[in-house]
Amino acid sequence: SKLGKMLKKFGSEFLRTRFSSILSKRGRSSGTDKLHSALSAIVGEKNAAWSLAAREQHNHDESFHAGGTPENCVWPNSVEEVSEVAKFCSKNHISMIPFGTGTGMEGGVVPQNKTICVNLTNMDRISDLNLEDFDVKVQPGVTRKSLNRELRDTGLWFPVDPGADASICGMAATGASGTNAIRYGTMKQNVLNLEVVLADGTILNTAGPKRRCRKSSAGYNLTDLFVGSEGTLGFITSTTIRLHGIPESTLAAVCSFPTVADAVNTTIQVLQCSIPIARIELLDSFTIDAVNKYSSLENKVAPTLFLEFHGSQKGTEEQVDQVSEIATLNGGSEFSWASTTEERSQLWQARHDCLYALLAQRPGSKCYSTDVCVPVSVLSEAIQYSKDVLDDSGLTAGTVGHVGDGNFHCLIILDPGNEKELLGVKMAADMIAKRAIDLGGTCTGEHGIGIGKKELLKSELGAEGISVMRSIKNTLDPLNLMNPYKVIE
Amino acid sequence: MARVLVGVKRVIDYAVKIRVKPDKSGVVTEGVKHSMNPFDEIAVEEAIRLKEKKLASEIVAVTCGPTQNQETLRTALAMGADRGIHVEIPADQCAKAGPLQISKIFAKLAEQEKADLIILGKQAIDGDNNQTAQMTAAVLDWAQGTFASELKLEGDELTVVREVDGGLETVKLKMPAVVSADLRLNEPRYATLPNIMKAKKKKVAKISPKDLGVEIASSIEVVEVTDPPQREAGIKVESTEELVSKLKESGLV
Secondary structure: OHHHHHHHHHHHHHHHHHHHHHHHOOOOOHHHHHHHHHHHHHHOHHHEEOOHHHHHOOOOOOOOOOOOOOOEEEOOOOHHHHHHHHHHHHHOOOEEEEEOOOOOOOOOOOOOOOEEEEEOOOOOOEEEEEOOOOEEEEOOOOEHHHHHHHHOOOOEEOOOOOOOOOEHHHHHHHOOOOOOHHHHOOHHHHEEEEEEEOOOOOEEEOOOOOOOOOOOOOOOOHHHHHOOOOOOOOEEEEEEEEOEEOOOEEEEEEEEOOOHHHHHHHHHHHHHOOOOOOEEEEEOHHHHHHHHHHHOOOOOOOOEEEEEEEEOHHHHHHHHHHHHHHHHHOOOOOOEEEOOHHHHHHHHHHHHOHHHHHHHHOOOOEEEEOEOEOOHHHHHHHHHHHHHHHHHOOOEEEEEEEHHHOEEEEEEEEOOOOHHHHHHHHHHHHHHHHHHHHOOOEOEOOOOOOOOOHHHHHHHHHHHHHHHHHHHHHHHOOOOOEOOOOOOO | OEEEEEEOOEEEOOOOOOOEOOOOOOEOOOOOOEEEOHHHHHHHHHHHHHHHOOOEEEEEEEEEEOOOHHHHHHHHHHHOOOEEEEEEOOHHHHOOOOHHHHHHHHHHHHHHHOOOEEEEEOOOOOOOOOOHHHHHHHHHOOEEEEEEEEEEEEOOEEEEEEEEOOEEEEEEEEOOEEEEEOHHHOOOOOOOHHHHHHHOOOOEEEEOHHHHOOOOOOOOOOOOOOOOOOOOOOOOOOOHHHHHHHHHHOOOO
16 A cells, blocks of 8 residues: 555654654663763763753754654763763764754754764854954854854854854754855855864864865865765864855845746846845745734735845945846836845844744644755746645645755645654655756755655765765764764665 | 934943952953943944934044943944044043943033934943933933934934833933933944944044043942852752642741
8 A cells, every 4th residue: 555655665764763762761771870970971960961851952953853862961061072972982882963053954963773962062162263364263052143243343244044043063064055155155165174073083174273275175175075964974063164244235125026937037037147146035925925924024925036135335236226127027026125224134034934934824733844956947847846746735835945046945834743744745845856856956955864865865866976975984984873874874 | 414422332242151250359351252332332323324314414432441442433433433532541440430420421522522412322231220321411401312212303303212111102302312222223233344444544532531521430339249149959859748848948838
């Protein structure tokens, strides 16, 4: 039967997570005691927790992927302590999961086996700020908003903006991106160096100690290897990142279109004219309606682009003229402007709150977000296909996207208690991802593979790619202790 | 168009964890990050918006304190103030210069600079006194609109919406006036690099309180600064009987 086939495909994952969930909620045993004492000896009594409440804080992220609960949680205070924890765990074959802000979208921190959780946020220093070189070093406890607050008097900022106030090292681990990527790049383009602790405790600087070069041809690119590795190759204990100048002028506007295709065509033409637009975000009618209700805005309910222009005074005015011309050619409405800092913040907050706005339409529901990214020329096709698949499956979803990058999210609203609906969502998401892969894109533009997209990774990369990835994993983590059962088997 | 005076204070950055000095004479300030008082950022922003709306002709930023305060002035200039005045008070005397003394300095400067409007932050996050704006208005015998969450200037008349305990109060003031900025008045802009560079060329005048004929010795002396008591861990009890006996023990029942 269809249900039988689905259970066979997803069943082993369900079973393993249910089983480990039962295991880890047991009371303390002598094994747990020994583990706790050993870890406390390394990080200090205050920085190791065995209480269920503390461990349950570390068994989930923003996704609804289920799993177990870690056996113990530690909060190391230095890279040396992280190294000692890793050495101990290596010696005793104990799995480790790095933890930052828990704002991931793919279950990256959810235990899938017996493991400990290493919460790195006690390490929260910002150091080595170089104003003329535009770089700074941050530890895992520094989130992107707290960094930008710290930098506010310098005229510099870190523009990668995934919505959540995520740990910057965590953003490096997932290869995060966001609304500003079209102009400023993703984490990949903005990480200069990483300090990493491998499974066996080795402390490694991926570009070399103290390196912070804008460009380099020195050896294999280890920095990019670890960006997006989702904790499966080592702990990221420090990231050296590129900063950018705060633009002199920032203008934000909203423009609605008759159809999604019109909005996408506008985007393609804007990019073809090499207009350095800072943000170009698509929200479909369903989402705009939810956003209006949730964030008390009054946008027209139609496919909409939220736009932001950065540059000098004259530069932004020129960009606006060019983009309005293109929008009008594609049936776009008059721009409605967010002129003050407050109005702009409100606009972008509403965009980031899309998820909550959609959830609020059906209280008690959860959301699954697809994350495909395709070449912009086939974006309309990919979005239309996704909508058709979701309609056929009877699922409710809003579509929002970083159209400039060809990356869009179908935010599917579901009842987490309804197993049948869950499976339906998984099937629809798979179909959407497979079509994206066929169109030359990826199943995950920015969220990562985590737990749920391992099969898709195989289709996307092919056997050779997976095989090479596996050999790298085996070289760096031969005992498979770093965040097992994530990304690749 | 109004001539606006804005006060900016250099304080320990709001994100820093404050530590009390071992000798309890004050808080640790050595090597600690300092920045402009957040309410003053809002005050500066409001002044700049008035200028952008062509309701203000010139914005003069004023700070009272040691040499390091010049950084704070530069930030105000980078945000868009036209020029700065640094009233130099050496670090060891700063602690003694309280709201009363500062208000007298602002009052004298307002007269000298022929200001029509003074915008201050409602309070500084180190002293938390919430007195300077009110005292300045009193010394000058000017109208005052404090805890402003909204400001409208039309000709000679200033409409201020104030955030008060019971809700919002709207007052109409005849200029000249003193306004203190509250949190929701606006969201301040960040200083951009081009503006930081331009700010280096803007004029900053240095004067002393003596030049204004103001005595800065306060009659208030800080005797001791201590941490609030450490919060102790709670205990878990196994039964209601134990709960009751523990409550009785501590004299609560």
